[in-house]
Amino acid sequence: MAQHFEEKATIELLEINQLPVFNKPENYTVLPEVQELVDKIEAADGVVIATPEYDHSPTAALNNALAWLSYGVYPFVDKPVMVVGASYGTLGSSRAQLQLLQILEAPELQARTMPSSEFLLGNSLQAFDQDGNLVYEDKAEQLDGIFEDFLIFIEIIQQLPHSKEAMVKAAKNFNWENI
Template sequence: MNQSPRLLAFAGSLRKDSYNRQLAAAAAQMARQAGAEVIEVNLRDYPLPVFDEDVEAAGVPQKVAELKDLFSTADGLLIASPEYNGSVTAALKNLIDWVSRPDASYGRAELFQGRRAALFATSPGGLGGMRGLNHLRDILQPLGTWITPTMLAVPGSMNVFNEEGEMIDEAMAAQLQTVVLQTLNAIALEKATA
């Protein structure tokens, strides 16, 4: 029997009512409905120091070690990436910097190599965060992460979710499901040919 694909879903925002956290939750639910196991990660639960080799030399912070262990269990990633000043958030870049570092348990970028990732974003503006997604792709691909052929930018976020945080724009929900399924299909193909 094939093991269910295992995904981590998270947003690059620390804000409690972040639209991107709602987008990540919607993607996680779609992946579960397609048969995946999904762990939703809230970056607020993993406060990380700004990456600093001096801090690293003193010992990998506990929250970094916990994140690395989570990443080690995942076949793929569902990442909702807010756009700050045309790029990724500091919190998301800092997570990538820490998780990609070698330590006694993991090699350099080992926890990104071979992972399948769906990238999506939402913002109140008309571009939906696409510039930040392009930067995120450029960060992850050299680490060995396979990115879905489709990246989804969802404009006008205040009209896409209801007050409960549920995705109510059916057209955007269908596009998000396409991106999620691309990731799951890539994982299934990799497992079938392994």
């Protein structure tokens, strides 16, 4: 996507493999590797999260990253997010995306996920050429349309600034143990 859409947007790939396993430390201070992700997410106009599907769910590494990114920091609150995914099988990460959308809309994250925009890439092992280009023309056209919609979605969300402060406050004060 970064290469395909380079004329329309700057897409930076963020790796999450450097994060330690989340353990909800009592005296929480933001880890440097988490703060780096927080800063980049906060600076971005929007975020695209790509998830593979393992056992019909997002990866443990992605769930771990989202746990760190919702514990004492709130970079996803009110942030436009587009979810895409791929899988080796024919379903193209449909179940993983559904779970991921639920996680992103949780009280601690409160991302603005783009509705009705699933991009499901099945048979991903055969889907790309040696240069990383998507070889399925119909899927490339679908992705183009969804990405154009995402750029408009970002503009729409930017016009809705009035609730962000309240949403951040709600995320900071949310505690599953006090429900």
